[in-house]
Amino acid sequence: MLNSQLGIGVVGHGYWGPNLVRNFAASPVARVVAVADLDPTRLANCARLNPGVTVTNRYEDLLDNPAIEAIVVATPVQSHYDLALAALKAGKHVLVEKPMAPSGDQARRLIDEADRRRLILMVDHTFLYTPAVRKISELVRQGELGKVYYYDSTRVSLGLFQSDVSVLWDLAVHDLSIIDHILDEAPVAVSATGCRHVAGSPENMAHITLFFESPCVAHVNVNWLSPVKVRQAFIGGSKKMIVYDDMEPTEKIKVYDKGITVDGSPEKAHQLRIGYRAGDMWAPHIPTKEALQSEVEHFVDCVRNGAQPLCDGWSALRVIEVLEAASRSVAEHGAPVALGHPAPARHKATA
Template sequence: MYNIAVIGCGYWGPNLIRNFSALSDCTVKMVCDLDETRLTHMKRLYPGIETTCESEHVTRNGDIDAVAVATPVRLHFEMARKSLLAGKHTFIEKPMASSVAECRELTALARQQQVTLMLGHTFIYSPPVRRIRELVDAGELGEIQYIRSRRLNLGLFQTDINVAWDLAPHDISIILYILGASPVSVNCQGKAHIHPEIEDVTNMTLNFNNGGLAIIQSSWLDPNKVREMTFVGSKKMLVYNDLEPIEKIKIYDKGVKIPPHYDTFAEFHYSYHYGDMYSPWLKQYEPLKEECQHFLDCIRTGEKPESCALEGLRVVQILEAASESLKKGGARVEIDPPDQMPEAFNSCFAETEGS
């Protein structure tokens, strides 16, 4: 049985508290937040938990085995560093930190302390994303030619990060998970309409070695909530709409081909293929609960989390490069390949014996 503490119970923290509380092999022992009103609310929902406004009360508590950090992004590094230095297994909500340098330091610290460090890339634990990866790995869609992702809504506006850092980590982590490859460069353009110098609309393009690309549109300034990804393959096409209640994935047997031989322009015709559309059955479960259970399993076994420190670092690498591209008016910015990272960061996890 593991004792869990959650630091931050604003927007996302309560979801972590709820899911960890529902698991049989852990107890949410403590919750930390600067807002006394939020703590009072959590205490009313979960009378057995301890509450505090001081993060040191969490990290110095010898009964706490693991800490989940769900604070604003600017505090991720500080809170996670304190947790790791105290020898606590640590779960950090996306993105991992505010810079690649901070991610590297946290990863090295986790290895030094021999504790599990895991990232909250919740969507890679969801049934639709896992099914898409299965389909791509099986060659059902053929070679992936491009991906388009749209994550749009009205708010929630942030004051410390732009919309790319807020929303795009979801799409980036999904793309890395499904393709099993990292982009070699990024272009990003955006505009700040509401808060000066904080972009609320961005358009990011990830370029891959094989010529493929992924286009990620993020917005806090849209009238409708949109959560949609399109995967265009050489054989078939797939649309993933996370707002659909049941048929979240739809596969289209559609495509276009150039005729192999023709003698004159008059003989040249594109060959369009229109086939069936079907929606595969998906197992129903809450991705966040699956993610929380996976964190506990990794603590117990010492296995590498699927959303490990290296994956968190890769996402922040892309976001950092995107920020540089934004400053350069959308210019292409190269991204260091994973094999150029220090050896310490190629191992995503610290080997542990469990608690």
């Protein structure tokens, strides 16, 4: 009979790994069995902070340990595929940092391997578990905004400069996962421009435009070279509009009953009269629970009960397909790149 607590092995104890270890260790439904990392200093810090957790510089020790039922991959992007694939082949469930893999082909192989072995493959798109994004998703699905016209976001700060991935794959991935989650349609094309200001490094700033079959459009502005940190998105609909500011300590979401009214026939566009509606603003209550704790609990529930992850392999693949297309567009100075047939969108789970 399985232990009531899910045995967890974590590979990577650098920037994000300690947060994952802390949340799994604090969860009543999971226990961290072992942590692997190649850096002895990181392992020493992990051992000091987490007495009772085995530390090792051999990833194979995690794969061979029968007490570990699931592997959490928190390493640089280029290693995600190999580490996640090895874990799946060892019969372990997998939670992997975003993005799931450096390419769509590799992402599909991970999905196939997990499906073939009936294992959970989940991706750490943490923002989908924030109370703010969950509330936005709820409002959109309830029709509070009406038809969604646009998603316009700015995600900028000074650093952290990455050497292995561009700002697209590091920061834009957050908004792309949110867009994929809250909208009922997939983009059909993407245009992107970017620039690198450090020789030998990938792009540190970029602008992305997503086009849809409907009149909806999405813009994502990401930058590692900003004097201030901004995490803000505007979502406009035919009925209401949302301002989402993740830097706000309390009122992260503000819903505005503002918009336009159109009088006249579309066939007589020159006679159209545009009116402006200005109603109330309200800030819905947002719980303060840490997103990563909700994600940890959801992952354990998926493993124990076979539930579909909110961030499954297919949703991660759709984000990767957009990132690949955006990277091609940057190389072609903003030329639009068609997305073709997106990865299938299964019934969207809720955490």
